[in-house]
Amino acid sequence: VREVVVDAQEWDERYREKELVWSAGPNVFVEEELADLPPGRALDLAAGEGRNAIWLAERGWEVEAVEFSPVAIDKGRALAERRGVDVTWTEADLTLDPALEPADLVLIAYLQMSWDPFNGVLAHATSLLKPCGVLLVIAHARRNLEYGYGGPQDPALLPEPEPVAALLTDGGLVVDRAGEVVRRVESDEGTREAVDLLVRAHRPGMSRV
Numbered sequence: 001v002r003e004v005v006v007d008a009q010e011w012d013e014r015y016r017e018k019e020l021v022w023s024a025g026p027n028v029f030v031e032e033e034l035a036d037l038p039p040g041r042a043l044d045l046a047a048g049e050g051r052n053a054i055w056l057a058e059r060g061w062e063v064e065a066v067e068f069s070p071v072a073i074d075k076g077r078a079l080a081e082r083r084g085v086d087v088t089w090t091e092a093d094l095t096l097d098p099a100l101e102p103a104d105l106v107l108i109a110y111l112q113m114s115w116d117p118f119n120g121v122l123a124h125a126t127s128l129l130k131p132c133g134v135l136l137v138i139a140h141a142r143r144n145l146e147y148g149y150g151g152p153q154d155p156a157l158l159p160e161p162e163p164v165a166a167l168l169t170d171g172g173l174v175v176d177r178a179g180e181v182v183r184r185v186e187s188d189e190g191t192r193e194a195v196d197l198l199v200r201a202h203r204p205g206m207s208r209v
């Protein structure tokens with residue numbers, strides 16, 4: 001059972017504990033949802049060690065990875081260098097609405113926090129999306145508590161798709177997909193399933209291609 005980690009110092013400690021806390025390759029839903037998008041400028045918010053940011057950079061995206069743990073950023077920077085790609089790393093607390101340039105893709109993966117401030121982060125992410133830009137939100141879902149493996153065990157940190165979709169709609173986005181998806185996890189007890197939230201939306205506008 002994972003502890004609830006709340007501030008940058010605690011995240012730093014967790015990132016110091018082992019070489020890679022997350023995988024070196026991208027999250028399965030990031031890959032499925034984004035592999036066909038034409039590259040542009042991407043923001044990876046709460047990028048961790050950069051597994052998704054680096055994968056996007058390898059596909060030709062100009063990526064800015066935003067993260068509040070300096071240890072995670074150092075690890076991400078080293079990983080990007082080893083993989084031979086450029087990623088811009090920005091140390092910032094997302095709950096403080098950091099000033100960022102608009103992007104064609106905004107990704108938020110597994111940023112587990114209570115609805116307030118999470119709703120503020122989502123609203124800020126929405127405001128950073130260019131016309132035709134795509135916003136992808138992936139998280140451990142509330143239903144994971146009952147039906148899935150791993151993730152935070154506090155329901156307050158586990159969002160549900162409906163309020164996320166409603167907030168993005170209020171921000172002028174068109175929601176293309178909002179629901180739950182099942183991810184296979186290799187654990188010490190064998191292969192298990194985790195229930196994730198997946199919300200994908202875009203800002204209407206003229207096509208970039």
Ligand SMILES: C[S@@+](CC[C@H](N)C(=O)[O-])C[C@H]1O[C@@H](n2cnc3c(N)ncnc32)[C@H](O)[C@@H]1O
Nearest residue numbers: 011022046047048067068069093094095109110
């Ligand atoms: C579960 S990890 C996910 C990392 C990455 N998105 C991935 O999928 O590999 C959550 C990340 O959110 C970061 N984080 C948590 N709260 C944050 C905040 N307020 N501002 C910026 N980053 C934050 C943590 O440091 C951690 O790296």
